[in-house]
Amino acid sequence: MTEHAIRNTSDVIIIGAGVIGCSTAYYLAQLGITDVMVLEQEEVGSGSSGKSAAMLSPHSCDDDWSLRLIRHSYARYMQFEDEVGAPCDFRRIGWLSIADAAGAPELERKIRLLQAHGVPVEVLSPDEIRRYYPEMRTDDLTLGAYTAEDGTLDPHSVMWGYLKRAREKGVRLLRGVRAVGLRVRRGRVEGVETTAGFLAARTVVNAAGPWAPEVGRWAGVELPILNRARCIWVTAPFPFIPFGRPFVDDVGREWYFRPEGPGLLIGMGVVPVDRLDVDLSGQLLPEMIEIAVHRLPVLERASILTSWTGIRPLTPDGLPILGPVPSLDGFLLNVGWGGMGLMQAPVAGLLAAEYVAFGRPITFPDATALELARFGI
Numbered sequence: 001m002t003e004h005a006i007r008n009t010s011d012v013i014i015i016g017a018g019v020i021g022c023s024t025a026y027y028l029a030q031l032g033i034t035d036v037m038v039l040e041q042e043e044v045g046s047g048s049s050g051k052s053a054a055m056l057s058p059h060s061c062d063d064d065w066s067l068r069l070i071r072h073s074y075a076r077y078m079q080f081e082d083e084v085g086a087p088c089d090f091r092r093i094g095w096l097s098i099a100d101a102a103g104a105p106e107l108e109r110k111i112r113l114l115q116a117h118g119v120p121v122e123v124l125s126p127d128e129i130r131r132y133y134p135e136m137r138t139d140d141l142t143l144g145a146y147t148a149e150d151g152t153l154d155p156h157s158v159m160w161g162y163l164k165r166a167r168e169k170g171v172r173l174l175r176g177v178r179a180v181g182l183r184v185r186r187g188r189v190e191g192v193e194t195t196a197g198f199l200a201a202r203t204v205v206n207a208a209g210p211w212a213p214e215v216g217r218w219a220g221v222e223l224p225i226l227n228r229a230r231c232i233w234v235t236a237p238f239p240f241i242p243f244g245r246p247f248v249d250d251v252g253r254e255w256y257f258r259p260e261g262p263g264l265l266i267g268m269g270v271v272p273v274d275r276l277d278v279d280l281s282g283q284l285l286p287e288m289i290e291i292a293v294h295r296l297p298v299l300e301r302a303s304i305l306t307s308w309t310g311i312r313p314l315t316p317d318g319l320p321i322l323g324p325v326p327s328l329d330g331f332l333l334n335v336g337w338g339g340m341g342l343m344q345a346p347v348a349g350l351l352a353a354e355y356v357a358f359g360r361p362i363t364f365p366d367a368t369a370l371e372l373a374r375f376g377i
């Protein structure tokens with residue numbers, strides 16, 4: 001569906017209206033670059049952005065870079081409504097990490113990292129963990145850590161908030177149109193071939209999330225994106241775990257849960273996939289039930305209301321790929337945001353917009369370390 005007559009030239013075309021593309025459009029408009037088209041093959045948020053666990057969590061970061069970026073993004077989310085003019089529906093619920101003996105060294109590393117960045121962390125013994133979750137089995141746990149500032153966002157409020165303000169400034173959104181190639185001339189991008197014809201642009205931003213490798217190939221680049229499927233299950237109303245309890249991450253076991261409305265949301269899976277339309281929730285269900293009921297025996301009484309599978313576009317070093325492609329002028333990457341794209345969207349859009357406007361990142365000048373060149377490509 002198109003909301004504007006299709007104009008076939010723009011300064012910038014952004015491929016992908018997930019949270020990263022929407023944020024990029026918003027920050028471009030903030031920097032005065034408004035001749036921008038956001039191109040989306042389906043619907044806003046129909047990719048990974050509509051399938052996340054919706055957490056904004058400094059606690060989830062495992063490295064210095066991610067934590068620096070998220071501290072910036074977190075501050076922007078706290079003023080989202082003032083800045084963007086729409087709410088992002090942040091709800092502070094806190095984040096509780098738990099670890100058994102095998103996971104404890106990893107959690108200890110994370111605690112040191114959070115403390116080094118000034119994030120207040122409460123270090124917990126197994127008994128103290130039960131203060132937050134009396135229903136939890138803790139006799140086989142060694143360590144816990146709680147941070148209070150983490151919480152949930154509404155990804156659709158974030159995407160539409162960014163888009164609304166960007167469109168007020170002139171940015172266009174084209175939905176239901178798929179990019180199928182790039183037009184390149186003498187090492188420079190000229191525009192995008194689409195199912196609605198050729199659209200010229202001086203700059204093309206690859207914000208295609210899990211589809212980014214396909215878009216990269218049109219530019220002759222093999223992007224090191226590792227697409228990994230993760231499933232989410234939501235239980236029917238479950239009064240035994242009251243709303244308001246923190247998110248729980250079982251370190252080293254790759255599963256987590258948090259209250260979601262009257263039920264519980266449970267996430268699990270790091271499954272390599274070469275197709276993006278997979279549904280693994282039935283396949284992973286028995287393993288999930290075994291792990292979840294072990295930790296929270298009361299879950300034996302739960303029933304699953306709904307489930308879905310989403311794709312996390314990871315990279316070999318766990319960091320995003322942001323910036324130019326040396327072999328093709330006018331082609332910019334904002335990809336590989338893995339399991340943190342929602343929480344990092346403000347800084348992702350801001351830095352990409354700075355690359356377009358100034359040719360380099362301004363807010364974090366050393367973010368050039370996130371460019372594709374670090375992989376020797």
Ligand SMILES: Cc1cc2nc3c(=O)[nH]c(=O)nc-3n(C[C@H](O)[C@H](O)[C@H](O)COP(=O)(O)OP(=O)(O)OC[C@H]3O[C@@H](n4cnc5c(N)ncnc54)[C@H](O)[C@@H]3O)c2cc1C
Pocket residue numbers: 015016017018019020021039040041042043044045046047048049050051052053054055056177178179180207208209210211212230231232267309310311312313334335336337338339340341342343344
């Ligand atoms: C189960 C799960 C849980 C997660 N939990 C969290 C969490 O709690 N917190 C967090 O911060 N992150 C989380 N994530 C990660 C987060 O969802 C992603 O990092 C983020 O959504 C990536 O956004 P994106 O805009 O790059 O990709 P997407 O949202 O996938 O957007 C890319 C868009 O590009 C479009 N597109 C692709 N190819 C084309 C084309 N050729 N032409 C036109 N359009 C195209 C797609 O249709 C899509 O809409 C989770 C992910 C999953 C799967």
